[in-house]
Amino acid sequence: MDAIFDLIGKVFNPILEMGGPVIMLIILTVLALLFGVKFSKALEGGIKLAIALTGIGAIIGMLNGAFSASLAKFVENTGIQLSITDVGWAPLATITWGSAWTLYFLLIMLIVNVVMLAMKKTDTLDVDIFDIWHLSITGLLIKWYADNNGVSQGVSLFIATAAIVLVGVLKIINSDLMKPTFDDLLNAPSSSPMTSTHMNYMMNPVIMVLDKIFEKFFPGLDKYDFDAAKLNKKIGFWGSKFFIGFILGIVIGIMGTPHPIAGVEDADKWRLVIRGWLSLGLTAGVSLELFSLIGSWFIAAVEPLSQGITNVATKRLQGRKFNIGLDWPFIAGRAEIWACANVLAPIMLVEAVLLSKVGNGILPLAGIIAMGVTPALLVVTRGKLLRMIIFGTLLLPLFLLSGTLIAPFATELAKGVGAFPAGVSQTQLITHSTLEGPIEKLLGWTIGNTTTGDIKAILGAVVFLVFYIGIFAWYRKQMIKRNEEYAAKAK
Numbered sequence: 250m251d252a253i254f255d256l257i258g259k260v261f262n263p264i265l266e267m268g269g270p271v272i273m274l275i276i277l278t279v280l281a282l283l284f285g286v287k288f289s290k291a292l293e294g295g296i297k298l299a300i301a302l303t304g305i306g307a308i309i310g311m312l313n314g315a316f317s318a319s320l321a322k323f324v325e326n327t328g329i330q331l332s333i334t335d336v337g338w339a340p341l342a343t344i345t346w347g348s349a350w351t352l353y354f355l356l357i358m359l360i361v362n363v364v365m366l367a368m369k370k371t372d373t374l375d376v377d378i379f380d381i382w383h384l385s386i387t388g389l390l391i392k393w394y395a396d397n398n399g400v401s402q403g404v405s406l407f408i409a410t411a412a413i414v415l416v417g418v419l420k421i422i423n424s425d426l427m428k429p430t431f432d433d434l435l436n437a438p439s440s441s442p443m444t445s446t447h448m449n450y451m452m453n454p455v456i457m458v459l460d461k462i463f464e465k466f467f468p469g470l471d472k473y474d475f476d477a478a479k480l481n482k483k484i485g486f487w488g489s490k491f492f493i494g495f496i497l498g499i500v501i502g503i504m505g506t507p508h509p510i511a512g513v514e515d516a517d518k519w520r521l522v523i524r525g526w527l528s529l530g531l532t533a534g535v536s537l538e539l540f541s542l543i544g545s546w547f548i549a550a551v552e553p554l555s556q557g558i559t560n561v562a563t564k565r566l567q568g569r570k571f572n573i574g575l576d577w578p579f580i581a582g583r584a585e586i587w588a589c590a591n592v593l594a595p596i597m598l599v600e601a602v603l604l605s606k607v608g609n610g611i612l613p614l615a616g617i618i619a620m621g622v623t624p625a626l627l628v629v630t631r632g633k634l635l636r637m638i639i640f641g642t643l644l645l646p647l648f649l650l651s652g653t654l655i656a657p658f659a660t661e662l663a664k665g666v667g668a669f670p671a672g673v674s675q676t677q678l679i680t681h682s683t684l685e686g687p688i689e690k691l692l693g694w695t696i697g698n699t700t701t702g703d704i705k706a707i708l709g710a711v712v713f714l715v716f717y718i719g720i721f722a723w724y725r726k727q728m729i730k731r732n733e734e735y736a737a738k739a740k
Contacts, residue, residue: 273346274299277554280378284557291553298379298550302343304543307671308536331605333656335682337615339543340670341659345382345389347666350409354388355381357410358417365421366571373424375446375574376555383448383685384420386655387693388413393658394697405700412696416689419721420446423453424574426728429735430628434583439739445624446574448686452625452644454724455688459640460629461727470635491534497598497617498533502526536615577624586623589637593619597645597682609649610656616682621648651687654694656680692717 274295281291345351358381365371388409395405428444437443463470502525559573580586594617601613622644626637656678663669663679673679684690695713698706 270299270302270343273302273343276346276352277550281554281557284554284561286553286557294550294553297546301543301546301550302339304539304546308539308543311532311536331601331610331612333610333612333653333678333680334670334673335611335614335616335652336670336673336679338620338681338684340663340668340679341386341681341684342379342382344659344663344666344668345385347668348385348389348662350389350392350406351382351385354385354410354413357413358384361414361417362421365418371421371425372570373421373428373444373446373572373574374559375421375424376558377446377574377576378554378558379551380447380576384413384417384689386684387416387686387689389662390655390658390690390693391697391700393662394694395700398700398702400700408696408700412693415718416451416686416692419718420448420451421574422725423450423721424572426725426732427453427628428572429732430631430728431580433735434580434627434632442571442573443579444572444574445577445579447577447624448689449577449621450625450628451686451689452622453629454720455644456625456629456640457724457727458720459643460636463636463639491538494533494536494538495530497614498528498530499526501533501612502529533614577620580624580627583627583632585627585632585634585637588634589623589626589641590618590620592638593623593641593645596642597649600642600645601649601682604646604649608653609646610653610678611649611680611682613649613682616652616684619645619648619683621683621685621687645683647687648683651690651694652680652682652684655684655690688717 276295277298278291278295281294282288286294355378358375362371362373362375366374391409391412392405395408396402424444424446427450429439431437431444432439432441435441435443555575594613597613597617597619601609601611619641622641623637626641630636630640659680660669660678664675669675670679692713695706695710699710
C-alpha cells in the first residue's frame with residue numbers, strides 16, 4: 250500500500266511544485282471539462298480562481314510586511330503571546346487544495362452524495378465543490394497525526410476517509426433540514442432549489458442548544474431585540490470593514506510602538522510615529538476591504554463547474570426534484586449577518602487578548618469578520634439579532650482554540666505543498682481565526698491523537714464521537730419539528 254502512495258506522490262509532486270494558483274487553474278479547468286463545460290468557460294473559471302488566489306496572496310504579503318515589526322514589538326511590550334499569524338480563509342484554501350488528498354476527498358464525497366441521492370437519503374445535490382477544502386482539513390489533520398506517529402498510509406487514509414464520510418453525510422443531511430428555514434428567511438417559495446452544504450452550518454447543533462437554553466431561562470430578553478437593517482444604517486461607516494481595519498491597524502501600531510525611541514522627545518520623531526500608526530491603519534483597512542472583494546471572485550470562478558455538475562445530475566435524475574447545495578453567500582442579503590459580524594469583530598479582539606494566557610495564540614486579523622459563525626447564527630435564531638450576538642460571543646473562543654490547535658499542521662502542510670504565504674516569516678505559525686467547522690477540526694485533532702495508541706486519547710475520541718453524533722441527532726429532531734410547523738402554516 251505504501252508503495253502505491255509513493256507512486257501517487259511521484260506523479261503529483263511535480264504538479265504541486267507549480268504552486269497553489271497554478272494548481273487550482275489546472276484542477277478547476279479539468280474538472281469543469283469532465284462535467285461537460287465548454288472549454289472557454291472552463292478555462293475562464295480556472296483563470297479567475299488562479300487570479301483570486303494570487304490577489305489574496307499579494308494582500309497577505311502586504312499586510313504581514315506592514316505589521317510584522319509592530320506585532321513583534323506588541324508582543325515584547327505587552328508580554329501577550331499572540332504570535333500565530335491569522336492569514337484568513339483564502340491562503341488556507343490554497344494550502345489545502347495543494348494536497349492531492351483533497352482531490353481524493355472530493356471524489357469520495359461526490360460518490361457519497363450520488364449514493365445518498367440514489368437511495369433517497371437526501372434531496373440535495375452538493376455543488377459547492379470548492380469548499381470541500383473545509384472538510385478536507387479534518388481528513389488531512391488526521392493523516393498528519395497518523396503519519397507523524399508512524400501509522401501506515403493505508404490505515405491513516407482509512408481512518409481519515411471514515412471521518413470525512415461521517416462529517417460529509419451529516420453536512421448533506423443538514424442541508425435538507427435547513428431548506429425550509431432558508432425559504433422563510435428569503436421569503437422564497439418551497440419550489441426554490443436553494444440550500445447550503447457549507448461547513449459553517451455544522452455549528453447549528455451547538456447554537457441550537459444555546460437557543461433552547463435562552464428560550465427556557467431568558468425569554469423576556471427577546472423584547473429588547475433590535476432591527477439589524479436599522480442598526481447597520483445607524484452605525485454607517487463606523488461598522489464598515491475598512492473602518493474596522495483602520496482602527497485595528499492604529500491600535501496595533503500604538504501597542505507596538507507606544508512612544509518614540511527612548512530618550513528622543515522631539516516633534517519630528519513623534520510625527521514619524523503617528524505617520525506609522527496611520528499607515529498601519531490604512532493598510533489594514535484596504536486589506537479587509539480587498540479580502541471581501543476578492544472573496545467574491547472565488548464564487549464566480551466555480552460557477553461554470555457547479556453548473557456543469559447540475560446539468561449532469563439533471564440528465565441522470567430525470568423527473569426527480571432536488572435541492573442545490575450552494576456556498577453560504579446566497580443568504581448574505583440578510584442584514585443580521587453583517588450587523589452581528591460588525592459587533593463581534595471588536596469582541597473577538599478582546600477575547601483573543603483575554604484568552605492569550607489559557608491557550609489562544611492568534612491575534613485576529615484576516616478572519617476578524619466572523620463569517621465562520623454568523624450565517625449559522627442567522628439560520629438557528631431566524632434573525633433574532635440579540636441572540637446572534639450573545640451566542641456568537643460565547644462561541645468565538647471555540648474558533649480561536651481550534652485555530653490555535655491546527656496552526657502547526659497548517660504551517661507544515663503549507664510548506665510541504667509549496668504554498669506558504671509570501672511575506673510571512675518562515676519561522677511563523679499560520680492559521681485562520683474564524684475557520685469554518687471548529688468542532689470538526691477538534692474532532693480531527695481528537696481522532697488524530699488516537700494514533701499514538703494512548704488509551705486516554707482513544708477513550709477521549711470515543712466520547713467526542715458519541716457527543717458529536719448525539720447532538721446532531723437531537724438537533725435533527727428539533728429541525729424536523731420546525732419544518733413540520735412550516736408545512737402546517739403553508740396549508
